[in-house]
Amino acid sequence: MNVPAATFRPVSNDEVAMLGTQPIPVGPYHDPDYFALEREAVFKRTWLHIGHISELPGPGSFIVRSVEAARASILIVRGKDDIVRAFYNVCTHRGTELVAQSDGRASSFSCRYHMWTFSDRGELRAAPDFERFFLDKADCGLSKVAVEVAAGLIFINLAPEPEQSLAAFLGPLKAELEQLPCATATALAEYVYEIDANWKLVYDNFQENYHIRFIHPRSIGTATTAPVNPFGYPTRFEFVGPHRKQGLWNNPEHKLGSVQTSAMEPLVGDAMAAGFDALMANSEYFALFPNFFMLNSPLLPFSHTVFPIGPEKSRGVIRFYWNGEDQDATQRFAREYAVASTRDIHAEDRAVIEAGQRGISSGAIKHINFQAQEALCRHFINSVDAVVQAYKAEVALAGVSA
């Protein structure tokens, strides 16, 4: 079989110069005050990826998810009317967290403290000895949270009234995401890690390829590097509002191991059968503001969400989106391999990200530096800082007028 010779042309420095060329102050990557601003400016008013529609398969299905960045626990329920609703997971009697399980199926939700019971629509249905309160049940429903679904992905927005719909927020990327395996997936795999690092430092690691040849010489190696592209740089960058994308370069001459081949061949077969040929020919990586990645590959159809926990602590959640439960042993084997091989790569990053956090938090340097091929990192901090500065201005203005 003829393998096309590898060719590559990197994005030029000029093409990304509009993002700026200056060093970046380290404050946003460790300062608790900056993190406090991000809680308000980013995480309490932006559409946040929180789950997948396959986790709510039928009426009464629910999931509960922590959003530490907003100090919130969120209950997401598919009602008997098939509508997906989200609420703060907080009893309206005295504020107790309502549901303790992370997922399940229920027709109502009872607070264990005083047995206030809420319907699948969040209404207060029953409360013991309620006539002793000075309340109307109709005023005691769970606090609602905006929730929308795009490409099978569930997003929430903690703003009381979001400034824009999810579709407007995603813009042209929504239609592109709808073409990916996540849009029709019905089965998930997942691995999770905690890390002692600021969420942006974690996120940045996964949007630059400069480190690949040093940190992933074996697990990625010649899959995306070659003499014509020794650093495995992307084929292109794209900036869409606060979101960004990169085209990934694959080395056509990369050789697979024997067991690896036995895993990849059925994954390719499944992807072709599902009509994902075009995706395989055009590798892309989506970075949705603020904390979500999605690889467009139908062979490794994973997302990676970086949840901030504190200024120097985060949680990463990697999820694979599969078309149906395993059909046979070969598919089961291939999917196990896909998950395990991606996990190897993410694991290699973890220690070096924490080392970066220790260095930044030491105060030894005032700035970090991004080269042109780290343009997505620069666009990211520009995007975060724009909303943080806008929020500060808004608060200052409110203070003046108050």
Place this chain on the structure above:
Amino acid sequence: MMTASILPDGFAPLEAFVDRWALTTSLERSRRRETSSLAEMRDFYEACAPRLKDALAYLDSKRLADFDPMDERLMALCLSLAHVALAVEIQGEAEPENAACRHEMRITRTTAERRA
């Protein structure tokens, strides 16, 4: 006198690996890789990798729901090979230093496991 088979016909050479590598969950498989030496994994790989295609072809002739305990063990060995092959084919001598990093990446669910 033969003892009772623990794997389907034709896969007897893998029986010595059942105790160590026929595990129930993806998390257990990932953890077993972490606590195994590269030499142990090479032994398993050298026995199992050449039989992988035959094993999957045999298992594919049945529905997953119809697997008997011997089939389940053979399937579990194939799934462990997915993890071990990463150590043997890809990581090689770098396997020990990367094992500690992987410990922090907890597999919480896969399609190979039945959800309660």
